[in-house]
Amino acid sequence: MYTEAMRQSIKILEGTRAFRKTQELGLMSPDEKAQLLRDHHPDYKGEQQRELRVGPSRGDRAPHEIADLIEARSLVDPEDFDLSRIDHDVDVLVVGGGGAGGAAALLARESGASVLLATKLRFGDANTMMAQGGIQAADKSHDSPSIHYLDVIGGGGFHNDPALVRALVIDAPKVIGWLEEMGVMFDKEPDGTMVTIHGGGTSRKRMHSARDYSGGDIMKVIRDEVLNQDIEVIEFSPVVELLTDGKGRCTGAILYNMETQEYSIVRAKATVIATGGAGRLHVQGFPTTNHYGATADGLVLAYRAGCELAFMDTIQYHPTGAAYPEQIVGQLVTEKVRGLGAQLVNGEGNRFVYELETRDAESAAIIRECTERNLGVVTPSGMRGVWLDSPLIEEIHGSGTIQRLLPAMYRQYERFEIDMTADPILVYPTQHYQNGGIVIDDQGASQIEGLYVAGEVAGGVHGRNRLMGNSLLDIVVFGRRAGAAAALRAKETVPGELGLDHVRRYHEELEKNGVETTRRAPMLLPDYRPDELKSHLITIGS
Amino acid sequence: MEDENVTIYIMGKRYEVPTSLTIMKAMEHAGYRLVRGCGCRGGFCGACGTVYRTKDDYKLKVGLACQTVVEDGMHLTQIPFYPANKAEYDIEELDANIAAVLKQYPEVARCVSCNTCTKICPQDIQVMDYVQAALRGDIAKAADISFDCLMCGLCASRCPAEIVQYYVGVLCRRLYARDIAPRAQHLADRVAEVESGKFDEEIAALMGAGEKDLRKRYNERDIEPK
Numbered sequence: 156m157y158t159e160a161m162r163q164s165i166k167i168l169e170g171t172r173a174f175r176k177t178q179e180l181g182l183m184s185p186d187e188k189a190q191l192l193r194d195h196h197p198d199y200k201g202e203q204q205r206e207l208r209v210g211p212s213r214g215d216r217a218p219h220e221i222a223d224l225i226e227a228r229s230l231v232d233p234e235d236f237d238l239s240r241i242d243h244d245v246d247v248l249v250v251g252g253g254g255a256g257g258a259a260a261l262l263a264r265e266s267g268a269s270v271l272l273a274t275k276l277r278f279g280d281a282n283t284m285m286a287q288g289g290i291q292a293a294d295k296s297h298d299s300p301s302i303h304y305l306d307v308i309g310g311g312g313f314h315n316d317p318a319l320v321r322a323l324v325i326d327a328p329k330v331i332g333w334l335e336e337m338g339v340m341f342d343k344e345p346d347g348t349m350v351t352i353h354g355g356g357t358s359r360k361r362m363h364s365a366r367d368y369s370g371g372d373i374m375k376v377i378r379d380e381v382l383n384q385d386i387e388v389i390e391f392s393p394v395v396e397l398l399t400d401g402k403g404r405c406t407g408a409i410l411y412n413m414e415t416q417e418y419s420i421v422r423a424k425a426t427v428i429a430t431g432g433a434g435r436l437h438v439q440g441f442p443t444t445n446h447y448g449a450t451a452d453g454l455v456l457a458y459r460a461g462c463e464l465a466f467m468d469t470i471q472y473h474p475t476g477a478a479y480p481e482q483i484v485g486q487l488v489t490e491k492v493r494g495l496g497a498q499l500v501n502g503e504g505n506r507f508v509y510e511l512e513t514r515d516a517e518s519a520a521i522i523r524e525c526t527e528r529n530l531g532v533v534t535p536s537g538m539r540g541v542w543l544d545s546p547l548i549e550e551i552h553g554s555g556t557i558q559r560l561l562p563a564m565y566r567q568y569e570r571f572e573i574d575m576t577a578d579p580i581l582v583y584p585t586q587h588y589q590n591g592g593i594v595i596d597d598q599g600a601s602q603i604e605g606l607y608v609a610g611e612v613a614g615g616v617h618g619r620n621r622l623m624g625n626s627l628l629d630i631v632v633f634g635r636r637a638g639a640a641a642a643l644r645a646k647e648t649v650p651g652e653l654g655l656d657h658v659r660r661y662h663e664e665l666e667k668n669g670v671e672t673t674r675r676a677p678m679l680l681p682d683y684r685p686d687e688l689k690s691h692l693i694t695i696g697s
Numbered sequence: 698m699e700d701e702n703v704t705i706y707i708m709g710k711r712y713e714v715p716t717s718l719t720i721m722k723a724m725e726h727a728g729y730r731l732v733r734g735c736g737c738r739g740g741f742c743g744a745c746g747t748v749y750r751t752k753d754d755y756k757l758k759v760g761l762a763c764q765t766v767v768e769d770g771m772h773l774t775q776i777p778f779y780p781a782n783k784a785e786y787d788i789e790e791l792d793a794n795i796a797a798v799l800k801q802y803p804e805v806a807r808c809v810s811c812n813t814c815t816k817i818c819p820q821d822i823q824v825m826d827y828v829q830a831a832l833r834g835d836i837a838k839a840a841d842i843s844f845d846c847l848m849c850g851l852c853a854s855r856c857p858a859e860i861v862q863y864y865v866g867v868l869c870r871r872l873y874a875r876d877i878a879p880r881a882q883h884l885a886d887r888v889a890e891v892e893s894g895k896f897d898e899e900i901a902a903l904m905g906a907g908e909k910d911l912r913k914r915y916n917e918r919d920i921e922p923k
């Protein structure tokens with residue numbers, strides 16, 4: 156399915172393959188890397204961000220796309236909203252049906268709480284389901300949680316919250332054991348030893364996988380287990396606002412049935428926000444790997460209720476998003492492809508960066524290749540990318556390796572008549588992960604009483620840059636911790652008053668700080684209908 | 698090439714859409730704001746099962762809306778949900794054998810080997826083979842073959858024996874991983890070491906270290922060879 160021009164470029168790449176195969180490229184020096192990031196990483200484009208004008212993190216910088224949602228009014232009117240009918244009265248409300256939400260629900264239930272899990276799409280329609288590469292844990296004898304700690308904090312630019320990193324690495328082996336016990340099919344040697352490989356920024360091979368549906372298998376097992384337990388699950392019912400009592404504590408939430416448009420009130424002694432990331436905001440116009448519901452809802456809700464945000468000025472772009480064919484632009488080409496030996500190659504057939512640098516550096520290097528150096532490969536739609544020389548994997552590890560270890564990737568391309576075992580694939584960075592998020596402590600507690608936060612929506616664990624495999628780990632570690640902590644709180648508290656004072660105050664603050672806007676948030680779903688169609692709509696009713 | 702249009706029929710209604718689009722993007726182009734039938738948008742979640750017919754072909758075809766490109770004359774509808782009963786079980790009480798499967802999903806025994814499930818699977822999984830493997834008590838094989846299942850439900854929608862194949866698959870995979878696959882001894886050992894507090898001091902030292910010291914250690918750390 157490649158065009159003639161692209162075929163020519165592949166010829167050049169094939170010509171250098173034998174040389175490249177034995178070519179040694181080293182890591183960049185810290186200075187080189189810093190310079191590269193400053194010059195070419197999207198986070199460093201000052202005009203693409205602004206200072207937040209309201210809320211607890213006022214003055215912090217965030218991309219315009221996120222700031223627009225933060226500097227917005229609630230979907231509900233606090234002056235005229237009936238909260239008198241309580242539809243669900245529970246100990247713990249879990250918001251979000253991904254891996255973090257599922258793990259939180261299981262632990263809360265195990266701790267004896269009554270649990271309601273409300274989610275926006277189907278349970279499991281989430282970024283967790285899409286993770287292919289794997290999950291980190293230091294469980295081999297030549298590795299240790301302390302070595303893992305150093306990798307995490309170095310990868311995060313030494314900005315990570317140490318207590319959160321400790322929780323992450325120290326819980327990691329236990330969490331893998333928990334998943335193994337529940338029935339996740341980790342890749343193993345015949346004697347049971349976990350198959351582990353490197354990922355960007357790891358100093359030990361500690362990436363565990365379940366073929367290349369790692370997150371998928373984890374999600375399916377967690378979901379199956381939640382459905383086996385006495386946990387109520389409500390789908391297509393996102394939370395649109397939190398509820399607080401007179402003292403600013405979180406006491407529940409408002410659910411919105413997207414199909415009937417009816418709202419319902421949940422009273423909960425503790426609430427866990429696990430709403431995931433923000434890829435669907437398409438920061439700076441980048442395509443994204445994320446699922447349809449990744450619209451930063453939890454971030455907006457918790458911020459309005461008074462929680463600080465950390466590191467909102469940094470977004471992780473995955474270096475290898477598909478750049479061709481058009482139908483899958485932005486979708487992930489898992490890092491495992493590089494882990495297995497595929498090289499990044501420019502239009503002249505040359506390598507330009509060591510393949511296991513951290514993601515921010517890899518992305519910046521690819522952007523540099525396609526912009527400043529103008530050595531990218533152009534697609535029919537005008538997009539630029541660089542080659543990822545996947546056939547090398549078969550040369551290094553034997554033919555059949557790709558289909559065996561990367562069946563999802565192989566299938567993805569085969570659907571569009573590209574055989575990645577024989578031809579390279581074209582890649583360009585894509586919006587992938589929200590590095591920052593809501594500030595939490597090592598039990599998953601937010602700064603607001605009664606409100607817990609876990610997973611991609613939280614910030615601090617990964618500092619300014621997350622390493623592959625630490626997010627699947629993060630969501631299970633902190634999902635479990637937050638679920639247990641929420642259940643514990645539920646035991647010690649009585650149900651609170653339900654109110655919207657925090658919304659009223661937030662609206663006042665918007666006005667006081669000169670943010671005049673009709674924007675309303677959370678966004679819930681992106682709208683991909685064409686503009687000319689949206690300008691011809693009739694809305695029925697009020 | 699972007700300019701050309703094709704005609705498609707969404708639930709019988711005619712729309713002109715650009716040729717290169719997936720069914721999902723074509724529906725959005727036509728004006729649908731999807732709530733159901735759209736999850737990951739990347740072929741991983743199974744939210745977007747779609748059935749369609751193409752011009753001059755009697756065959757009923759299926760695909761994932763996010764992964765299938767439109768064709769001129771295509772008639773389509775999404776099947777984002779199909780009723781299915783999931784058995785509720787205590788996984789710890791089940792052994793990896795045929796009895797466990799039949800107890801939870803007795804209808805598996807009704808399989809008539811018609812292979813309709815395999816033919817319909819958008820992931821090209823040998824669905825009937827794994828159902829048959831489960832029925833023989835070969836849980837390992839059922840787990841292996843069903844592994845790539847997205848649980849989109851299209852198989853169950855066409856099964857004359859009314860089996861819910863994808864729930865049988867997930868049950869077999871969990872049973873296999875728990876009971877048949879050998880456990881990782883090094884993992885259990887490490888968990889015990891962590892619990893004994895073996896790493897507490899080292900980590901406390903790292904937590905207390907200044908940024909300069911951490912940077913030095915990080916930059917000098919040894920990296921396991923590929």
Ligand SMILES: Cc1cc2nc3c(=O)[nH]c(=O)nc-3n(C[C@H](O)[C@H](O)[C@H](O)COP(=O)(O)OP(=O)(O)OC[C@H]3O[C@@H](n4cnc5c(N)ncnc54)[C@H](O)[C@@H]3O)c2cc1C
Pocket residue numbers: 250251252253254255256273274275276277278279280281282283284285286287288289290291369370392393394395429430431432444445446448449450452453487587588609610611612623624625626627628630677679
């Ligand atoms: C393509 C891809 C590949 C990845 N690969 C890896 C990998 O190999 N290793 C790794 O460690 N990490 C990987 N990641 C990152 C990792 O998968 C995610 O960061 C992680 O799974 C997030 O989990 P979560 O539970 O926090 O969020 P999600 O899994 O996204 O779940 C959030 C859930 O909340 C729901 N929700 C959103 N808003 C609301 C609302 N208002 N009300 C109710 N519910 C709501 C969403 O619909 C969703 O179901 C990958 C991510 C992607 C996208």
Ligand code: FES
Pocket residue numbers: 734735736737738739740741742743744745761762763764847
């Ligand atoms: S939307 Fe997830 S498979 Fe198509």
